[in-house]
Amino acid sequence: MTNHVEVPLADGPHIILEDLPKPCLDKYCGWLMRNVLLTLTIVGVILGSVFGGLLRMLPPLDSDLIMLISFPGDILMRMLKMLILPLVISSLISGLAGLDAKSSGRMGTRAMLYYMSTTVVAAILGVILVISIHPGNPKLKKGPSVVSKNEDVSSLDAFLDLIRNLFPENLVQACFQQIQTISTKVSVPPVVVRKENISQIVHTNGTVLNATVTEVNVGPSTVTQKRLEFKPGMNVLGLIGFFIAFGISMGKMGEQAKPMADFFNILNEIIMKLVSMIMWYSPFGIASLICGKIAAIKDLEMVARQLGMYMVTVIVGLVIHGAMVLPLIFFVITRKNPFIFYAGIFQAWLTALGTASSAGTLPVTFRCLEENLKIDKRVTRFVLPIGATINMDGTALYEAVAAIFIAQMNSINLDGGQIATVSLTATLASVGAASIPSAGLVTMLLILTAVGLPTQDISLLIAVDWLLDRMRTSINVVGDSFGAGIVHYLSLKELEVIDARAEGRELDPTSLKLQALGNHQGPLEGSIGSGYTVLPCEEELPEKVDAASQYSERDEEELASDEEEGEEKKEGD
DSSP states (O other): OOOEEEEEETTEEEEEEEOOOOOHHHHHHHHHHHTHHHHHHHHHHHHHHHHHHHHHTSSOOOHHHHHHHHHHHHHHHHHHHHTHHHHHHHHHHHHHHTSOHHHHHHHHHHHHHHHHHHHHHHHHHHHHHHHHHOOOOGGGOOSOOSSOOOOOOOHHHHHHHHHHHHSOSOTTGGGTEEEEEEEEEEEOOOEEEEEEEEOSOOOTTOOOOOEEEEEEEESOSEEEEEEEEEEESOOHHHHHHHHHHHHHHHHHTGGGGHHHHHHHHHHHHHHHHHHHHHHTTHHHHHHHHHHHHHHTOSOHHHHHHHHHHHHHHHHHHHHHIIIIIHHHHHHHHHOSOHHHHHHHTHHHHHHHHHHOOHHHHHHHHHHIIIIISOOOHHHHHHHHHHHHHHOOHHHHHHHHHHHHHHHHHTTOOOOHHHHHHHHHHHHHHHHHSOSSTTHHHHHHHHHHHHTTOOGGGGGGGHHHHHHHHHHHHHHHHHHHHHHHHHHHHHTHHHHHHHHHHHHTOOOOTTTEEEEOSOSOOSOOTTSSSOOOEEEEOTTTHHHHHHHHHHHHHHHHHHHHHHHHHHHHHHHHO
């Protein structure tokens, strides 16, 4: 854009000159200054990777030194996790309290359809890629694994645990524990069976029988017993289930529950201010996490040689899903540019890449969607906590690839039914995966057991899980964000009806045309992305055009009269 400068002349009117456009460097510097936090986060990722690689050139580092390198990152993870519980509670209740039961039901249905469909697509994409690339090589398995075979893991038990956690028996306990079915093998005493061998027949004269008695041990010496145990970890699913019901019930109470709704709205705003404060520390913490992880790898060359094609398969699948599938779904539904949306959530993507936790990234995701992209808070507060818990596109793709990779490594050919089982089980297992680092390795047991694959081979994948976990978590966060954008676009009319009802005005369906997610005129000044605009309907446009034309005609008349006066003065002189 050019800037206009007025230059006054000594004996005449002002002359308007146009200066040269600003150099491109000034534009980039201005963008960096307006997005300081994002710039610092990118620098943190780069510096963490560079310093981690430089540390690998030194002699093997002591474990205490690696712990000190990762310590700032550990503090960042603790601060983010500290905010998860109050953020989930306040966001769900405040979001649902502003919706009626019908709108929240429709919004939840749209979110669940999106989550399940994208997760299924991700699992199928992973299966197609791993069969096409075939990264599994039996030579990778040089000998028997030193890890003992895991206990039997039942898919039914995992599904029932999911339902049990959805209905916690103690709400306070659900804040730090969740229930899990444990299968253990216990020793049992042998069952003794007495067998008598009779060698003589009893006579009536009292002859004594000759008999021998032998004892035989029958039955196994160990049996599998199942019991329910509480394991450490927040039961996010149970908390979400309870507070969804709480928020819907509070919304039905209307004005009577307004003080409570105001309380949770204020609590949510306080938490988001704390998030903004923590985010200025995040570049340093993310650099620390990445540097520590890279420096802790023992033999990078051997890992790359053995599992290189496996890593390539997973990464290619994640890139296709995150850069093509999700943006395509977003474009088909909203007809808007998905890459503008991508720019708005870039900060959340980088945070997920560093922390490897979609729950830990949740505060940043809220901030990006609400401040950068201007998505309605009632949508983000309802959709994002659910998405961070059950929407795991990257995890589903990773688990499908890993399961078939293990089969290929053991020279096990899977038929069509088993491949379909892998896809379905990967989808369900990803839903049950906790939104914490490396949760995919735990749920991997379900898939391997479902198709009869050796579970002990999971130990081979641990060496590269630190990198793949970060990448699949970032795709999980991207999927949650696109889901919130799509649900917001589909729910705009309902939100407008709720707003009109709250303001006590009648809503004319033809009075507004809602355009979501950018008829963007470009990113807003000082932020990435853009918001939503409410445009006048076509019937109103002629009135506005007529008004504008009246102003322009009046201006032309004034200018003409001024010119005539100027000419008369010149003639008089």
